[in-house]
Amino acid sequence: MQKSPFSFVIIGCLLLIASTSFAQRRQAVKPAGQPAEVQITPYKTTVIANGADDVMIKVVVIDSKGDEVKTARNLIRFSVQGDARIATITTSGKADAAATITDTSARANMKNGELWVKLIAGRTRGHVKFEAKSDSLWTGSTEIHTVQPGSPHKVTNDKYVAKTVTDKILGADISFLPELEAKGVKFSDKGVEKDAIQILKEHGFNYIRLRIFNDPAGPKGYSPTKGFCDLEHTRQMAKRVKAAGMKLLLDFHYSDYWADPQQQNKPAAWVGQDFITLKKSVQNYTAMVMQQLKDQNTTPDMVQVGNEINHGVVWPDGQINNLDSLAQLIYSGVKGVKAVSPKTIIMVHIALGGQNLESRFFMDNMAARNLPFDVIGLSYYPKWHGTPDDLKANMADMAQRYHKQVMVAEYTQLKREVNDIAFTVPGGKGIGSFIWEPLSTWEQIFDRDGKSNALIDVYPQIARKYGVKQ
Template sequence: MLHNMYTIPFPGLKRCGLLVFLMLFAAGTLQAQQNRWKPKPPGVPSEIQITPYKTTMIANGKDEALINVKIIDSKGDSLANAQIPVVLHLSGDAKIVNIMDAGDFAAIPHTDTSWQINVHGSCRLILRAGTTLSKIKLEAKADSLYTGSTEIHTVQLGIAHVVTRDKYKPKKVTDKILGADISFLPQLESRGMKFSDKGVQGDAMEIMKAHGFNYIRLRIFVDPAQPKGYSPVKGFCDLEHTKQMAKRIKAAGMKFLLDFHYSDYWADPQQQNKPAAWAGEDFPAVKTSLYNYTVDVMQQLKDQGTAPDMVQVGNEINHGMVWPDGAIGSLDSLAQLIYEGVKGVQKVSPNTIIMLHIALGGQNAEARFFLDNMKERNVPFDVIGLSYYPKWHGTPADLKYNMADLAKRYPQQVMVAEYSQLKREVNDIAFNVPNGKAVGSFIWEPLSTWEGIFDKDGKANDYLDVVYPEIAGKYLNH
């Protein structure tokens, strides 16, 4: 085909000319791709942001979810004046029933699964679930912009079965928490990274403590060293690394939150994979494995004098954990697995605070759905933990409303278990939850990701030197 389109004037050079053409064509294509995805300056459209106000829906043909679609720049700021043609792609048993603030829209082709709209800065759409269990995926694509997407799980409700008939009064966190998840620290140190403040080198934990932090959160995986694990061969965030870090936390005079992922790899709303060691086990065996693993971890930490002050039984579990057994579509099974973790913690360390952590900072309806179902099944726990990232979880006003509403509805205290951006705003909300239900916050991985409190060379920056001392001064008990 190239020979027909391009005539090489010297027959003896046909092969060479074709090769040169292909090389130039490939180079031009590569350059075009690089230009397309190279970082764009602030104020220029860079990405389509999708923020769902439900990521769990009832498969009854009636349940609806509000979804915001927004054009943002490379800093994450909204671009109200941007006018971008966007194509929406929908898979799973659901349909778009309304699109607001986008003017006229037309199907491409004329079905419920593909739509073209003109987004003037932002728009809203209503998604309605079908009647079958499925994972619904919505993507928003536009030329030269990063694609936005979200995943929604559907469930069918049945009769709730309690995990225990014992009555439980949630324990209270008495001291306010200004915490940080710094599970990456051993990996950073293994690469030679050093931390300092005003030119004085020191231990990252000690530096953080001096600037107001009083609690450290650590994630733990079952077998992260296995080939498909979080840290093949090296095994970062396994039990042994966790025990070493726990000693450092206690030596620094700080408190300790342990975050059980119950997986060999990251566990979050998009993946909650069963550990390889539990593969092939039936549900009763999975329950036993989860309980025994929890007891073993807690006992080894207790034996070295570093029992956690607080424990998360699962990480961002609003879509369940230990899939498929504990997926959100199997609410009774999920409640039973959570209860096995709770029992494991309580057997070893009955005074440890237990948190249920959901990734729903601004999604009030879904947060209530999850917590109501755990309440119906009588799952005992002490603290409601929320993740809050504006891109996925709405505005600060959404977070504030959600935390206040949950504090009024449930006996548990409420906290922000993960965040990064909007540090002052998030903490002002987290420390001012009504009804005496405020606990505080944990920033996620501030040593090396997003808006870190240290620069890339390990030097403390204004977030650590200015922002966090201000927050600590306003909210912590001294």
């Protein structure tokens, strides 16, 4: 999912306040239990542009705390931009919602706080924007990719036997840590100041995840002039992780900026390269970073070849509409890792926690192209990725269908529930989780002043319950 750099959070909030209407500002302070936002959950964000493939979208209203308002009866207005049409709108009981529908717009009243919208794709490759609005509430929207997969071509004819992770993983992505420390934040637990990494370890965590951008210091990069999350910052953080006796997951974004389902922008240094050169750039850059880390005895134990890549990598060459090219670019990253560290585990990370049909679409197409990798990683944020039951079913299906270990590579809410699911996938295939930025973001386990809060005490219990070893 798309995220804003920590350094821009305050500025972004000020701009948002300045640009919102009076009605929107009023809804921001509505009390718990009162409708505040239209939330939509698409059960696919990639559909086949064949005139028949469809996607079901769940529409609910949530309050200021993010809880569903089950009694909501708001009038919801829908719109579609792109080659798709609204086919049906039903209620929570799947009865017809008595909606007014045209191909590109519709309106219907909620019943018991829920509606279901079916979109049917046209025959044009591209993007579809779907919005759901209601007076005085924040708008819900999503982007859906319409694709024509074509015939698959294998990236290699070699037979690959996936490696397995032997330890259970209780991990945290704390890539913001150097930025927070540069701002003067000091971390403490129960009144004792310590390194944040050490505090996490003392509470059962055994893995740290770090993201890396190609040139974040560039003018259009993640951290202009300062270069947070570049190779040098990653080298220093890797030393701290290994010195603490913890393992390391390295997350290649293959971009100067955030890479996620909404954007996978090519690094500036690679713009204009032909496809053969681009593949070499991915492989050489990956190998260079791995070698730098290996030379200082901090070789990553696991690597993500791309971040939330269900819509592709290194756009436009590796967009989901170009499945052969996408698979070749991922394979170039895999080769870069293996050239330096053959034992490092390779994760393919998609942002589809409870979205089984799209997970199958992506993984089936990678399997058809014989992409070699070891672990399937899923992001899970309930607002976008379905219910815990959806996550549970998808993880079970991924493990059984592709004979691979699976894990939750990103989450923040429902800490106990998510970990109970992540560690109990049938067949022992569930290897754990990584919480996203718990030092500073969303449902964080440290307050803004760096003091640990009650949420951190959930994790020693999880570690004991599932035998997580330091």
